[in-house]
Amino acid sequence: MNEAIVFDTLRFVRNLTASGFTERQAEALANEQVQLLNGNLATKADIAAVQVDVERVRADLEAKLATVQADLEVKIANVQSGLLKWMFAALIAQSGIIITVVTLL
Numbered sequence: 001m002n003e004a005i006v007f008d009t010l011r012f013v014r015n016l017t018a019s020g021f022t023e024r025q026a027e028a029l030a031n032e033q034v035q036l037l038n039g040n041l042a043t044k045a046d047i048a049a050v051q052v053d054v055e056r057v058r059a060d061l062e063a064k065l066a067t068v069q070a071d072l073e074v075k076i077a078n079v080q081s082g083l084l085k086w087m088f089a090a091l092i093a094q095s096g097i098i099i100t101v102v103t104l105l
Contacts (some may be wrong), residue, residue, distance in 0.1 A: 007034050 009030040016026035042050075 007037055
């Protein structure tokens with residue numbers, strides 16, 4: 001197995017045996033430590049898979065954003081046209097009131 005990181009098992013074993021472990025215990029711990037380290041590190045393939053997922057999510061978000069922006073533009077245009085209609089009707093009503101008031105005076 002190709003190790004992902006350099007781990008000095010000999011130094012590890014020597015330190016443990018100096019602390020009172022038997023050589024067999026120290027070697028077993030060193031092997032487990034190497035397995036833990038290598039099993040929990042991301043490989044280039046793992047990183048590439050995550051990058052693919054990120055790009056897929058980014059594309060989905062951009063598509064949804066484009067849809068939301070288009071919907072928002074339509075709603076803004078509808079509000080603008082409704083507002084213009086209301087303002088035009090108010091202008092006509094105001095003009096009618098002014099003409100009526102002027103003719104009554």
